Amino acid sequence: MNGPKKELAGGAYARQALLPEGFRDQLAPYAEQEAALVRTLVDTFLSHGYDRVNPPLVEYEDSLLVGAGATRAKQMFRLMDVDTQRMMAVRADMTMQMSRLAATRLSDAARPLRLAYTGNVLRTKGSQLRPTRQFIQAGVELVGSQSLEGELEVILIAVESLQAVGIGALSVDLTLAPLVGLMCDSAKLSGDLRQTVLEAMEAKDAGALTILPADIRAPFARVLDAAGPAGRAMDLLRLLELKGAAGKLIARLGRLVDMISTRLPDVAVTIDPCECHGFEYKTGIGFALFARGAKGELGRGGRYVVTHPDGHEEDATGFSVYLDTLMKALPAPAPVQKLYVPAGTSPDAAKQARADGWRTIQGLGETADPAKEARLLGCSHILLDDTVRAV
Numbered sequence: 001m002n003g004p005k006k007e008l009a010g011g012a013y014a015r016q017a018l019l020p021e022g023f024r025d026q027l028a029p030y031a032e033q034e035a036a037l038v039r040t041l042v043d044t045f046l047s048h049g050y051d052r053v054n055p056p057l058v059e060y061e062d063s064l065l066v067g068a069g070a071t072r073a074k075q076m077f078r079l080m081d082v083d084t085q086r087m088m089a090v091r092a093d094m095t096m097q098m099s100r101l102a103a104t105r106l107s108d109a110a111r112p113l114r115l116a117y118t119g120n121v122l123r124t125k126g127s128q129l130r131p132t133r134q135f136i137q138a139g140v141e142l143v144g145s146q147s148l149e150g151e152l153e154v155i156l157i158a159v160e161s162l163q164a165v166g167i168g169a170l171s172v173d174l175t176l177a178p179l180v181g182l183m184c185d186s187a188k189l190s191g192d193l194r195q196t197v198l199e200a201m202e203a204k205d206a207g208a209l210t211i212l213p214a215d216i217r218a219p220f221a222r223v224l225d226a227a228g229p230a231g232r233a234m235d236l237l238r239l240l241e242l243k244g245a246a247g248k249l250i251a252r253l254g255r256l257v258d259m260i261s262t263r264l265p266d267v268a269v270t271i272d273p274c275e276c277h278g279f280e281y282k283t284g285i286g287f288a289l290f291a292r293g294a295k296g297e298l299g300r301g302g303r304y305v306v307t308h309p310d311g312h313e314e315d316a317t318g319f320s321v322y323l324d325t326l327m328k329a330l331p332a333p334a335p336v337q338k339l340y341v342p343a344g345t346s347p348d349a350a351k352q353a354r355a356d357g358w359r360t361i362q363g364l365g366e367t368a369d370p371a372k373e374a375r376l377l378g379c380s381h382i383l384l385d386d387t388v389r390a391v
Contacts, residue, residue, distance in 0.1 A: 022126045022133030033333040034136065034323050037165050038118050041138045041321065044161040045116035048153075050140050052116045055097040061089040064096050066103075066307055072096065075123040090122045095304075095318055098141040102316065103308040111144030111314075129296050132324050139299075139320035143306055146315045148252060151285060151303060152259050158289055158299055158319040159267060166330055169292035171268035172260060174230070175275045175302070176253060177282040179223065182246040187216050201274045223273050230257045233271035253285055283315075294329035340374030340382045340391070342367070349386045358388070 019025070026034060046052060058079070065073055075092035091097060098115050106113055118138035126133050140157055142150050159170055180201045184194050193211070197220065200208035206224055209217050219240050226236040234257060237250045253271070260269055275286075286302030301319030308314070336359055341350045343363040350360050358381075367373045374382045374391045382391050 020133075022131055024132065029333040029335055030327070032336065033330075034327060037323060037326060037330075038136060038138060040165050041161045042116060042118055044164050045138075045140050045157065048114070048140075048157050050114040050116035050157075052118075053098070053101060054117065054119065055091075055094070055101065057120065057122075058088050058090050059097070059100075061087040063100055064089050064091060066096070066100065075125070077122055077124055091119075092121055092123045093320075094119055094121060094137050094139070095141065095320060098143070098318065099304075099306045099316070102141070102143040102306050102314075107308060112150060113141075113143040115141045115143070117141075130322070130324065136323040137320055138323065139301070139318060141316055141318040143316040144314050145317070148255055148259065151256060151317050152263065154301055154317045154319050155260060155287055156263060158287075158301060158321070159264060162289060162291070162298060162321070162326075165326065167291050167294070167298065167326075171270060171290045171292075172264075173270045173272055173275075173288045173290060173297075174253060174257070175271075175282070175286040175288070176249060176273045177276045177286055177302075178284065179246055179249055179273050180220075180276075182244070182249065183219060183223070183242070186242070186244065186246060189216075202276050204274060227272045227274065228270060230261070230269040230271050233273070237271075237273065249284065256285060287319075289321075291329055296325060298326055298329060335378075337380040338378060339388060340370065340377060340379035342370040342373075342382070342384070345383055346386065349383060353383055353388065 042052060060081075061076070061078060064076065072092045077090040077092075079088050079090075080086075081088050094117050098117060101115065102113055106115075116139070118136060120134055121137050123133050140154060142154055155172060159172070162170060180198060184190075184197060189197055196208065196211060200206075201220060201224065204224055204227070206221055209220055209224075212220065219242070222236055222240060226233040234254050238254065240250070241247070242250060257269055257271070260267070282302040283305050284303035286300065288297040288300040290297055299319060299321035301317065303315060303317045305313045306316045339353055339358040339360045341353070341360045341362050343366050345363075350362065354360055360383075361374075361377050361379055363370065363373065370384070371382055371391045379391060381388050383389075
């Protein structure tokens with residue numbers, strides 16, 4: 001076929017194969033690698049006593065926007081429920097659904113509540129680091145504990161789960177999203193001045209702080225300078241001698257650093273006390289996980305608040321990892337070796353081959369050259385005379 005008909009066929013193929021920007025088909029062997037990673041991650045979560053839950057992909061919009069969910073509002077696809085005429089939204093993050101479950105269906109469950117999850121999330125826009133708009137999220141949430149041991153447990157599980165899938169040379173970067181705001185409160189900064197300081201600290205722009213008097217500027221500048229290895233960072237933060245909630249937060253951070261260093265001596269610990277991007281809804285210590293050679297963070301978590309329908313709140317700590325980022329940090333999967341089973345082969349022999357770990361491709365008809373057929377179908381081996389042979 002050539003000429004106009006060929007062009008029409010090509011155009012039809014292009015239209016049928018075209019996907020919206022930010023969406024993709026996951027083909028073999030990457031789809032299998034992704035599924036295997038999910039199984040390993042979840043098995044690690046479950047081994048620590050976390051119960052797996054599976055909320056729906058779509059919920060009523062107002063359920064997903066409660067409390068911390070408001071930070072994800074611009075990332076959600078929306079649609080109308082034709083039955084109730086209420087707006088629904090597609091989840092952009094599963095942490096908010098864990099909060100809903102903890103505050104409603106599982107509000108009477110014993111605390112601390114331990115939940116594990118995995119599922120697809122969708123976002124209206126990609127980012128420079130993550131152009132994909134649909135990806136799998138997996139994680140855990142520990143709800144109803146104010147203890148520092150709870151935060152340590154989540155960090156330990158996060159590290160163990162990433163190590164279980166083959167990630168090495170991990171580092172933990174601890175953040176203090178509320179700290180700068182608490183320091184602004186203490187310095188009685190408000191309005192545009194407060195906003196300027198918040199933006200300058202997040203951008204790590206020391207020059208922008210010159211609008212402050214020297215005595216007020218000094219502690220903010222020291223916090224900026226504290227970013228780096230945990231030991232040095234804690235020395236600088238303690239020198240601030242902050243009072244009230246800010247002082248307590250720094251003291252808590254110091255205790256957590258000591259606990260992590262004891263339990264995970266081979267994991268590097270750093271502190272970025274000004275980092276807020278992605279931690280906006282965190283009410284305490286947050287953390288991100290990195291690995292040598294990997295681009296960007298592999299997962300993140302921290303402390304936040306679950307809001308119940310009657311208005312009362314309870315502390316929670318969680319961790320999430322996104323599979324698209326995780327897969328980029330791992331070697332590409334090797335093609336799966338498959339065994340061609342020619343037509344007429346004993347079913348018992350093929351069954352035994354599968355029991356031995358082979359993935360079999362059953363021949364559906366007689367062929368003059370079974371080995372050629374095996375190669376055509378992507379098989380590395382063939383079963384002839386009940387014997388596995390390379391092709």
